[in-house]
Structure formats: structure tokens, C-alpha cells
Amino acid sequence: MTAIVPAGATVVRVLHGLAGRDGGLSLWAEDAAVAAGFTARRGAAPPHPFAVPTAGLPAGEPRAEATLLLPSTGSGPLPSPHLGLPGRRGTPRARAWRVPAVSVPFLDADLVAEFEGRVAPSAAWLVELCGFAADLVRRGRVLPGVRIDGPRPVALWRPVVTGTDAVRFAALRDRMPPACRAESPAAGAEPPAAEVMAAALGRLTDGLVRTRLAEARVTLADYGWLAALTGEPEFDAAPALADTLAGRLGAWFEQAASGAEVRVCFRLSDPREHEPVMPAEVPLPEDTWRLEFLLQAVDEPSVLVPAADVWRDRSAPLRRWTSHPQERLLAGLGRAARLYPDLAEALRGTHPGQMLLDTEGAHRFLSHAALLEEGGYGVLLPAWWRRRPSLGLSLEVRGRDPVAQVLRDRAVGLKELVDYRWGLALGGRTLTEDDLTDLARAKVPLVRLRGRWVFLDPERLAAGLAFLRRGGGRMTAGDALRLVRLLPPEELPLPVTDARGEGWLADLLGGRLDQRLEVLPSPAGLVGSLRAYQVRGFSWLAFLDSLGLGACLADDMGLGKTVQLLALLLHHREGPALLICPLSVLGNWQREAGRFAPSLRVRVLHGADREDPAVLAAGADIVLTTYATAVRDADALAAIPWDRVVLDEAQHIKNSGGATARAVRRFPARNRIALTGTPVENRLSELWSILDFVNPGILASAHTFRARFAVPIERYAEEEAAARLRQATRPFLLRRTKADHGIAAELPSKRHVRHLCGMTLEQVSLYRAVLDDLLERLAEPGEKWRKGLVLAAMTKLKQACVHPALLLKDASPLPGRSGKIDRLEEIVDHALGAGESVLCFTQFARFGAMLTPHLAARFGVPVRFLHGGTPRGARDRMVADFQRAERPGVFVLSLKAGGTGLNLTAANHVVHIDRWWNPATETQASDRAFRIGQRRDVHIHTLVCLGTLEERIDRVLTDKGILAERVVGSGEGWLSALSASEIRDLFALAPEAIVD
Known part of the structure; x- marks a missing residue:
């Protein structure tokens, strides 16, 4: 071979x-x-x-x-x-x-x-x-x-x-x-x-x-068999002596290995569970525990024969497994006595069947139970032992503002001062003073409390009692929330398992806030009707608003976050609201507000000749502006007392240290709201940035959040940390997806198709030239420019996969030079033939400008092109014309400019010409067509060049089936950390890539 x-x-x-x-x-x-x-x-x-x-x-x-x-x-x-x-x-x-x-x-x-x-x-x-x-x-x-x-x-x-x-x-x-x-x-x-x-x-x-x-440096002897057990396995011995030794050791082993089908089992019953073992048995004294001996079939654990029946030759259920049950029982108890010495007393009798224990003796057996199980014995314990309640801390909070209580807790917020008091909780129930007194009297960790037996770890109990000496005090509602929901166990002697008191904060700490949520009717002035899940979302926003708490509505793209926010603005208005969004959806907000909430006075802060923000806000219910304008006018906007500040596509502040995030945090507001379909695109720090805007300080500092959540979850996939984060964010973050029950029924299906495209000889030669140049430059000494070299080469390789004209930056014609363009033409031809429109996404705006006239000439249909440089009025007209068009067409969009905020349900085919390699970003783009209002099945086409860098990374993203950040980290920078050989293997061109 x-x-x-x-x-x-x-x-x-x-x-x-x-x-x-x-x-x-x-x-x-x-x-x-x-x-x-x-x-x-x-x-x-x-x-x-x-x-x-x-x-x-x-x-x-x-x-x-x-x-x-x-x-x-x-x-x-x-x-x-x-x-x-x-x-x-x-x-x-x-x-x-x-x-x-x-x-x-x-x-x-x-x-x-x-x-x-x-x-x-x-x-x-x-x-x-x-x-x-x-x-x-x-x-x-x-x-x-x-x-x-x-x-x-x-x-x-x-x-x-x-x-x-x-x-x-x-x-x-x-x-x-x-x-x-x-x-x-x-x-x-x-x-x-x-x-x-x-x-x-x-x-x-x-x-x-x-x-x-x-x-352990153990040696058993200097020569012979014992020495061979720790040293060289072979040893010298006379044949007869070796045969005798082998026979006796073999018999010992057979005896130990016998009974593999039947084993001794111990069953402990607390004083409440006693059942007579013998007829007319004398009732046992109070607080007496019974430890029974039984034989159990290993492969059928439900077959149990008490020792009393074994001694009376009533062990018929075990005949299938053993013919000598009494010997098995006695031998098993003898071996078990080495692990649990208290058995020695029971073995003094001729027919041992049970032991009667006091509470201290029962605790000693429970302490040996795990050792007996490891030794191969069956152990049956009271049901409460297997699910014994845990000891934790309880926190009682009470508001200090009686007026707020009268007003149904309206707009008190996380800065409200509350009185608090610590306590101990068992199984989520706070212990009373009488309970604590009973615990103090206990001599062993087994205690009867409120009519049932519980086990309390002495060290945890001591730590909890010592912590109670802190007493109570006063803190803000935000501090109480961070203390209960964010602090890891190591910063408190015990976890907080119970929170109680009066008011919204007690319900929030105890996870009962949803019980206070009232489903509201649609507000007056709203044109049209809300779907059931939109009514719940609007009611949730209004409920948190009434408490002075910020909210992050993180519904999937296309589920109607816009109309839910407009319903909130109609429901309660105390002053102007500032809404910041990307330029690409500014016109959409104007149209949607005029359509669903015509009574709202909407003003736009944008353009070179824009009005003074203070003048604009004075006569408005809502001021619309873009992120870029908000940064430029940050000082003026920060001087206005806004009723609400709302961020649409809030992932724009995912970098908490960026200019945009720093600017919007300066704007004063009674309440803050974030709207986003992707609260986490690449890193959990993005979630922190959004929620810290919504409720400042709610997730502690960025450094603390990274140490407690981001690193454990992203790097080590710790489920306990993930559960704590879900608990901490659940009250302020509402996330619904299109797969949720009740929503999926209102949407068509979404079908993904991956097209493996070949490359022309021209593409292959360009691909190889880029790769050879990269490897040659990586071989040079020094690491200063390594990251830039790798990322630049990766971009060029992707351009070669798309089309030679994109890499060469010339105005050469497109037909016949790219496997991807050939496949794109097939997809568009099939869709147009069926009377269906197509969206084409590319991250290269320059290529979108090349592709638009080519497709228009090839198919004779309207082809629109939206990119970052498209003026706002022009992009609004493009979207409106595409949605109203009577004949099918093609819409080419740059991924950054058109990947969010737009409603393009006139199309039901989405083509990703090149890969962004971030599934969340590509899903956002696909959801321009897959959203409420779409009545046809949506087809998502992904073009991947066979045998290239594109296919290998696509395989990584597909095979993992986990969050993108666990695969590629932040963006594409992970590639720069690879060795030269790894880069060669990842970027290399396979023979099957060539198609002509």
C-alpha cells in the first residue's frame, strides 16, 4: 500500500x-x-x-x-x-x-x-x-x-x-x-x-x-515474592513452592471475588420509619434508629431479603443467585466490620440481623455510608438524607419610604434605601429564634427540626452563626441585589437561599417579581393590535419602568421591538425621550412611529444643519438621533433631563471603553432601555456593557464581572457561573426567540443551504500567490508585524475566493471568472423564475458596487445597492421601493450598513456571498427577511469555496455547535496566534478547489 x-x-x-x-x-x-x-x-x-x-x-x-x-x-x-x-x-x-x-x-x-x-x-x-x-x-x-x-x-x-x-x-x-x-x-x-x-x-x-x-517508598521485602510485588515482577522460587503459593493466593482471590451476584446491604430507618421486623415486637424508645442487615441481588437491587429471613431459611428469592445465603451474609458482615467498626458488637450474636442506634450512633453510620458503598456494599438511607436541605443565609429587606409603598412602589429604583437583617435559612426557609436555639443544643449534626430530621454540617453552621453577629443595617436596593445575586459563595460564608420582606425589592431578590407583573391593555393612541407576546413585552417594560428599573428587550430580530417600545411611550409620558439608533434605521423609526403612534411628536436630530438639541427636545415626545450624532452632540444632550434614553441596536455600545458607550452613559434619564437582538455577539463583556448602561453598577465593575463570570463561562464553561449570571440578569433582560412556543407558529420556516463552490484557475493562482507571500514573510525573523500580516492575508484570500476583480481592484468584467458568481447567478435565476426576490450580503462594499450593474444586466430586473455611504433619504426610498415593488428584484447590501434594523420581507432568499465568520452577525442579516410580516419560507444561502480557508473555518463553526466566541474568540484575531505550520495547514488550497 x-x-x-x-x-x-x-x-x-x-x-x-x-x-x-x-x-x-x-x-x-x-x-x-x-x-x-x-x-x-x-x-x-x-x-x-x-x-x-x-x-x-x-x-x-x-x-x-x-x-x-x-x-x-x-x-x-x-x-x-x-x-x-x-x-x-x-x-x-x-x-x-x-x-x-x-x-x-x-x-x-x-x-x-x-x-x-x-x-x-x-x-x-x-x-x-x-x-x-x-x-x-x-x-x-x-x-x-x-x-x-x-x-x-x-x-x-x-x-x-x-x-x-x-x-x-x-x-x-x-x-x-x-x-x-x-x-x-x-x-x-x-x-x-x-x-x-x-x-x-x-x-x-x-x-x-x-x-x-x-x-510512598514502600518495599515489602528484599527478595522473593514479596519483593517482586514492588520491584521486578519475576522472582525465583522452587517449582513446588511457586505452585503452592499460586494455589493459595488463587483461592484467596476466588473467595474475595465470590458473591459478585449477591452482596450485604444495610438499611437505616429513622424513628419515624420503623416497621416491626418480628411479630409482636416491643415498640422502640423515642429517638431510636434501626440499622437492618439484608442480602441484595446486585443486578436486581429491588430483590432484598432481611437477615431474619436468611437465618430462618426464608431466602427463596435469592436462590437464583446463591445457594449459601447464610455464609454470604456472615462473611460480608465480617468484612464490613473493617470499614465500620461499630458492627463488631452486632457480630457477637449468633444470628446478627439489626442494630439499634441512638442519634449519635446513627450519625456515625451515616459518616461511614460512603465508605461502605465504595467497598461494594449496598446502603439504603432515609429519603430525606439523599435530598437533605442545604443551609444558607436569608436576607430580610424592608423599604424606608412609606409614600413609595402607598404609590405602589412607583419609580423608586435601585437607589432606594432599605433596612436589612441577616438570618439563617434551611431549604429556603428562614429559621426562627426557637430553631436556632434547638440547633445550639444539638450535640451531633443530626437534629430534629420542625418535626423532621435534618443534617447540618458543623463547620457551615458555625460560620453561619458567626456571620449573624453582624446584625442588620441599611443599604441601597442596588447593593442588596448585587449582594444576593452576584456575590460568589466564597465571599459569603454561605449562599443566600432566601430573601423576604415587603415590596418590589423583596420580590425581586426572591425571584417572585414576575408575580407582580400585570398584563396591560394596549395603550390609547396605538394604531393596530399587538400580538400576545408583544403585549407581554410591553407590559414588562411598563412594569420595570414603574419601579424605576432599566430594561433590555432582547427579542430576536423581526419580533417587533419597535412597536413594543412605541406602546410604552404612549402608555406613560413625563417628558421627552431620546432614542439613539444606527443611521440605517433612522427612517424606519420615523415611519413606524407615524404608522403605529401618530399622536407622538417625533423630531429628528441629524444632519449638518440640525437644530439645537434643547430646542428640539422642548417640543417633542421623542427625539430620534444616530450614534454618530450622539457622540458629536454629547455635551448638549447631556445637559437635557430626559425622561427616557433608549438605545436601538444596543450592541453598538458593546465596547464599554469606546467613545459611543462613554457618551451615552452621560445622558441623564429617569429610565433607560436597550433594544437588541444580539445581546452577546462575541464576548460576555458586551452583555455587561449593555446592562451597565441600563442599570449602572448592577453587574458590579467590568473587572469584577470578568473575574466572576466572563472567564469562568467563556474559558472553562462553568455551568454554576452561567446559572448565577442568568439569575442576576433575568429580572432586567427579556429574551424571546423565533423558536419559542407561541412565536414559531406565526413565522414561516427558515431553511439553510450551504453551497460549496469551486474556483477558477485565475482564482487559484491568486490564492496561491497570496499564501506563498504570507509564508515567505512569516519566515522572516521578528514578530512585530505578524498579526497585521496574517489578518491582511486572510482578507486577500477571502477576496480571491469571491472574485479576482475584487482582489486586483480593477474594473475588469465579472462573468466566467469566479465559481461563487456562477453559483450566485444560478440562485438568483431560480428565485426570479419563481417570482421571488433576493437579498445579497457582502462585507466588501466595493464588490457590491461591481456586482450591482452585473446582475442588472444579466437578469434585466431592478437591482438596488445599499452601503454605508448611502444618504439616509436614499436608503429609505430604496427600502420602500423594494417592499412595494410588484415584480421580483435583487437588493445588494453591505453587511455592516444593511445587516441590522431593516425590514425587507419582500425577499425570501438571502445570499451570503462571503463569510463574516460570526454566526450572530450573519443571523442578524438573514433576519432582514425572516421576521414578522414574512409569509413565505425563507431560504438562507451561504457560499463557501471548497478546499479553502473558507471551508475549514465554516466546518469549525458548524461542528462546534456552541457560541461563536468559544470557537474563534474575538472576531478574526485568533488566526494571528497560529504557528506558521498551522497557518499553512489552515490557509492551504486543496486540489478539489479547482473546477476548470
């Missing part, structure tokens, strides 16, 4: 593992670069054409090439399905192949992480097997033994697999991937799974015990 490696092939490797019949663990890998093409030669066990050389594998001991039986066809072995490559033609059959391999004594996630590629199920399964072996060694489930299968006996440590461990062994055996037993013996047959797994588990156990003993 010989391999042909195509130049510039994508390198994607899959790491496999196998457990040899000798018990060794081996790793090998296959490479997609080699799998792209090969030719086969016949011969016995040829080298595997996809195999990675030994040097490309994780660190391990090189071994002789492994011979594997792998599914193959006449043309060669089938590539791993994890490589995502097309299969080969022909009927699969098992065939032997040689692969380079390394042997590893132990396999864990850290070792696998060294391999830059994907991990196949076989390697993941070996990691799980190694974890099983480590768990057995940690719990001491091993015994020494002797194996005689050569000229010298061998000392070894053997795993004792009984009880639940036997069930775990069977589950692992049944899930063993075929690759783990693919190493072919001489006969060419696949070895049994149980045989392979038992050998591998034994080798792992023996190696781990020896490693632990060496780390």
Missing part, C-alpha cells in the same frame, strides 16, 4: 486506542490529509495509508507496528467516520493493516489532549477504563497473586471486581468499541471483548499499585 498526499490537504487527525490481548494499551491515529487520495497494492498486511507516523502520536513507548483487522474495501481501508470523509465504493470486509503505535501505561484526558485532532470512541473508552482501574486501586479493591506461565513465576496485583464493580465491568465490556480489539492474533480472528478487557484491566491495576507503592 502506498499513499499519495495531495499538496495543501487539510490535516485532521483522529486518535484511536486499542487494548491488546497482552493487556497493553496502544495508541494510533489516522490522518485526513492522507485519506484524501491513495492507490492500493496487494500484499500481506500492508502499511495503513491513513496512519500517522509514531512521531505524530502522544508521548509513549514506541512499539513494534501493530497489525489491525479493520473494515476495508478493495481499494483500501475505510476512513474513520470522525474524519468526515466520503466512504469508498465496494462491500466492506475485515482486512489486516500495519500501523505505527505507541504503548502507554495509563491513558487520561491530559495525555489525549496532547494530540491535536479529534478523539475517537475507542480512545475515549480507554480513558474510561483507566479511570475504572484507578478507582479500584484507590478503594483498595486489589489482592496480590502469582502467575506461572513461563520459566519464572511472576508476582502481580489483581483487581477484585464484585458487587457494583461487576456491574460496571459488564457495562464497559458491552460498550467496548470494535477498534479496541482490532489487534489481530496470528489466526486472524477478533479476540473476545471480555478477554481483552480483563487483560487490560489487570495490567492497569498492577501498574497503578506499583506506582502508588513506589511513590
Whole structure:
């Protein structure tokens, strides 16, 4: 077998593992670069054409090439399905192949992480097997033994697999991937799974015990069998002596491993749960606990036989598993006494069946329960123990302004002063003074409280009682909110699990604020009717407004944030409102306000001859302006006492340190509102910036937010931190998507199609020239300009993928020179033929100017072009004409200028000509057509050049299935951190890219 490696092939490797019949663990890998093409030669066990050389594998001991039986066809072995490559033609059959391999004594996630590629199920399964072996060694489930299968006996440590461990062994055996037993013996047959797994588990156990003993510097003897248990495994002994030793150790092991199907079980009942074990049993004293002994079938845990029935020969339910239940019971109790010494007293009797314990004794058993479970015993505990309530802090808050209470808490806000008092809570219920007195009297952590038994950790209880000495005091509502919802557990001795008191703040802290929300009727003056979810959104905005709290309405694009905000402005007006939006939607706000709220006095602050903001605001209900104008007129706008300041497309302030964010934070307002369809585009810091504008200080400082939330969630995916952030933001952020129940029914479907386009020879030559120039310049010493070089080259490569004329910056004609343009013409031709309009998005405004006359000449239909330099009046006319047009047409838009705020439901085809590589940004653009008012299915077409940088990054974004920032970080800057070889692999051009 010989391999042909195509130049510039994508390198994607899959790491496999196998457990040899000798018990060794081996790793090998296959490479997609080699799998792209090969030719086969016949011969016995040829080298595997996809195999990675030994040097490309994780660190391990090189071994002789492994011979594997792998599914193959006449043309060669089938590539791993994890490589995502097309299969080969022909009927699969098992065939032997040689692969380079390394042997590893132990396999864990850290070792696998060294391999830059994907991990196949076989390697993941070996990691799980190694974890099983480590768990057995940690719990001491091993015994020494002797194996005689050569000229010298061998000392070894053997795993004792009984009880639940036997069930775990069977589950692992049944899930063993075929690759783990693919190493072919001489006969060419696949070895049994149980045989392979038992050998591998034994080798792992023996190696781990020896490693632990060496780390502890334990030596058992200077020579002989004991010395061989810690040193060299082989030892010298007379044959007869070695046979005797092996037999006795084997009997010891068999005895320990027997009873794998039946185990001793302990059942603890608290004083409320007692049931008579014997007829006419004398009632037990109060506060007496019962510990019963039983036998339990391992594979059917519901089969339980009390010890009393075992001694009376009433153990018929266990006959399927054992014929000597009494011996099993007594032997199991004897071994358990080593883990739980209190059993010794019960074993003094001839027929031990139960123990009666006081509260202190019950606590001692509960302290040993986990140890008994690890030892393979069954443990049944009272139901409340498994779901015992946690001890936490409670906070009682009461408002200090009685007038605010009379006015139904209107507009008090987060600056209101409140009285507070700390307490302790158990299971979310605040403890009374009597409860605390009972806790102080308790001698052990088991306490009967309010008629039920609870367990309280002594250290947590002591810390909580010490914290209560702080007493109470006074703070602002905002401080109380940050204290309860934001502080991590390490900054308080216990988490806050209960908040109570009177007023809106107590409801907010306790997560009950929604219960105060009243669904309002549509306000007078609103033309048209609101959908049900829009009524809820408007009511939510009005409710928070009445409390003086800012809000972030983060509905998906196209769900009507505009009309919900206009309804709020009609519902309550105390002064002028300032609404800041991108220039592209300024005209849309004017039209929507005139359509839905004609009674509102709307004024526009924009243009070179704009009026003085103070004069404009004096006669207006709402002043519309752009972000650029707001920055230029920041001083004048900051001098006006606004009733509300509203940010549309609030992601424009995602950079909290930018000029725009600093400017809008200066504008005084009774209330602040943010509207956005993408509260998080790339980083969680963007969410902080928006919500800090809405309610300043609500998420603490940017530095604190990053340490407590952004880093744990983005870098380590900590669910606990994510849950705390959801809890903290939930009262002020309302997010509805088009997939939500009740909304999806009002929208058509959205279908995504990815088109893999080839490249012309001209495109390929330009692509290679850019790549060669980049690699040559990266080879030069120095790192000063590295980031700029990589990002500039990436832009040029994307331009080459779009069209040569874009990269060359000339006015040359477009037809016949680009695979993407050919595919775009096919899409547009099909859509226009069906009477449907098309939106075409590109991040290159210059190319949009080239494309517009080309499409107009090619199809003879109106083709409009909107970009950042389009005047506001012209863009408004374009949108209106496109929406009203009676014949289908094409609208070309630059992604930045036309990707947000516009309503273009006249089109139901959206084409992304080039990739922005931020799914959130592309979704915003697609939602210009996929929004309320769209009555047809929307088709999203993404054009990707085959075998190029575009396809590889598109695959990353598609395969991950997670937030974009966890894949590419911030924008495209992550590419600059790659090494020269990684850049070569990522940017390289595959042969399949060429189509002519």
C-alpha cells in the first residue's frame, strides 16, 4: 500500500486506542490529509495509508507496528467516520493493516489532549477504563497473586471486581468499541471483548499499585515474592513452592471475588420509619434508629431479603443467585466490620440481623455510608438524607419610604434605601429564634427540626452563626441585589437561599417579581393590535419602568421591538425621550412611529444643519438621533433631563471603553432601555456593557464581572457561573426567540443551504500567490508585524475566493471568472423564475458596487445597492421601493450598513456571498427577511469555496455547535496566534478547489 498526499490537504487527525490481548494499551491515529487520495497494492498486511507516523502520536513507548483487522474495501481501508470523509465504493470486509503505535501505561484526558485532532470512541473508552482501574486501586479493591506461565513465576496485583464493580465491568465490556480489539492474533480472528478487557484491566491495576507503592517508598521485602510485588515482577522460587503459593493466593482471590451476584446491604430507618421486623415486637424508645442487615441481588437491587429471613431459611428469592445465603451474609458482615467498626458488637450474636442506634450512633453510620458503598456494599438511607436541605443565609429587606409603598412602589429604583437583617435559612426557609436555639443544643449534626430530621454540617453552621453577629443595617436596593445575586459563595460564608420582606425589592431578590407583573391593555393612541407576546413585552417594560428599573428587550430580530417600545411611550409620558439608533434605521423609526403612534411628536436630530438639541427636545415626545450624532452632540444632550434614553441596536455600545458607550452613559434619564437582538455577539463583556448602561453598577465593575463570570463561562464553561449570571440578569433582560412556543407558529420556516463552490484557475493562482507571500514573510525573523500580516492575508484570500476583480481592484468584467458568481447567478435565476426576490450580503462594499450593474444586466430586473455611504433619504426610498415593488428584484447590501434594523420581507432568499465568520452577525442579516410580516419560507444561502480557508473555518463553526466566541474568540484575531505550520495547514488550497 502506498499513499499519495495531495499538496495543501487539510490535516485532521483522529486518535484511536486499542487494548491488546497482552493487556497493553496502544495508541494510533489516522490522518485526513492522507485519506484524501491513495492507490492500493496487494500484499500481506500492508502499511495503513491513513496512519500517522509514531512521531505524530502522544508521548509513549514506541512499539513494534501493530497489525489491525479493520473494515476495508478493495481499494483500501475505510476512513474513520470522525474524519468526515466520503466512504469508498465496494462491500466492506475485515482486512489486516500495519500501523505505527505507541504503548502507554495509563491513558487520561491530559495525555489525549496532547494530540491535536479529534478523539475517537475507542480512545475515549480507554480513558474510561483507566479511570475504572484507578478507582479500584484507590478503594483498595486489589489482592496480590502469582502467575506461572513461563520459566519464572511472576508476582502481580489483581483487581477484585464484585458487587457494583461487576456491574460496571459488564457495562464497559458491552460498550467496548470494535477498534479496541482490532489487534489481530496470528489466526486472524477478533479476540473476545471480555478477554481483552480483563487483560487490560489487570495490567492497569498492577501498574497503578506499583506506582502508588513506589511513590510512598514502600518495599515489602528484599527478595522473593514479596519483593517482586514492588520491584521486578519475576522472582525465583522452587517449582513446588511457586505452585503452592499460586494455589493459595488463587483461592484467596476466588473467595474475595465470590458473591459478585449477591452482596450485604444495610438499611437505616429513622424513628419515624420503623416497621416491626418480628411479630409482636416491643415498640422502640423515642429517638431510636434501626440499622437492618439484608442480602441484595446486585443486578436486581429491588430483590432484598432481611437477615431474619436468611437465618430462618426464608431466602427463596435469592436462590437464583446463591445457594449459601447464610455464609454470604456472615462473611460480608465480617468484612464490613473493617470499614465500620461499630458492627463488631452486632457480630457477637449468633444470628446478627439489626442494630439499634441512638442519634449519635446513627450519625456515625451515616459518616461511614460512603465508605461502605465504595467497598461494594449496598446502603439504603432515609429519603430525606439523599435530598437533605442545604443551609444558607436569608436576607430580610424592608423599604424606608412609606409614600413609595402607598404609590405602589412607583419609580423608586435601585437607589432606594432599605433596612436589612441577616438570618439563617434551611431549604429556603428562614429559621426562627426557637430553631436556632434547638440547633445550639444539638450535640451531633443530626437534629430534629420542625418535626423532621435534618443534617447540618458543623463547620457551615458555625460560620453561619458567626456571620449573624453582624446584625442588620441599611443599604441601597442596588447593593442588596448585587449582594444576593452576584456575590460568589466564597465571599459569603454561605449562599443566600432566601430573601423576604415587603415590596418590589423583596420580590425581586426572591425571584417572585414576575408575580407582580400585570398584563396591560394596549395603550390609547396605538394604531393596530399587538400580538400576545408583544403585549407581554410591553407590559414588562411598563412594569420595570414603574419601579424605576432599566430594561433590555432582547427579542430576536423581526419580533417587533419597535412597536413594543412605541406602546410604552404612549402608555406613560413625563417628558421627552431620546432614542439613539444606527443611521440605517433612522427612517424606519420615523415611519413606524407615524404608522403605529401618530399622536407622538417625533423630531429628528441629524444632519449638518440640525437644530439645537434643547430646542428640539422642548417640543417633542421623542427625539430620534444616530450614534454618530450622539457622540458629536454629547455635551448638549447631556445637559437635557430626559425622561427616557433608549438605545436601538444596543450592541453598538458593546465596547464599554469606546467613545459611543462613554457618551451615552452621560445622558441623564429617569429610565433607560436597550433594544437588541444580539445581546452577546462575541464576548460576555458586551452583555455587561449593555446592562451597565441600563442599570449602572448592577453587574458590579467590568473587572469584577470578568473575574466572576466572563472567564469562568467563556474559558472553562462553568455551568454554576452561567446559572448565577442568568439569575442576576433575568429580572432586567427579556429574551424571546423565533423558536419559542407561541412565536414559531406565526413565522414561516427558515431553511439553510450551504453551497460549496469551486474556483477558477485565475482564482487559484491568486490564492496561491497570496499564501506563498504570507509564508515567505512569516519566515522572516521578528514578530512585530505578524498579526497585521496574517489578518491582511486572510482578507486577500477571502477576496480571491469571491472574485479576482475584487482582489486586483480593477474594473475588469465579472462573468466566467469566479465559481461563487456562477453559483450566485444560478440562485438568483431560480428565485426570479419563481417570482421571488433576493437579498445579497457582502462585507466588501466595493464588490457590491461591481456586482450591482452585473446582475442588472444579466437578469434585466431592478437591482438596488445599499452601503454605508448611502444618504439616509436614499436608503429609505430604496427600502420602500423594494417592499412595494410588484415584480421580483435583487437588493445588494453591505453587511455592516444593511445587516441590522431593516425590514425587507419582500425577499425570501438571502445570499451570503462571503463569510463574516460570526454566526450572530450573519443571523442578524438573514433576519432582514425572516421576521414578522414574512409569509413565505425563507431560504438562507451561504457560499463557501471548497478546499479553502473558507471551508475549514465554516466546518469549525458548524461542528462546534456552541457560541461563536468559544470557537474563534474575538472576531478574526485568533488566526494571528497560529504557528506558521498551522497557518499553512489552515490557509492551504486543496486540489478539489479547482473546477476548470
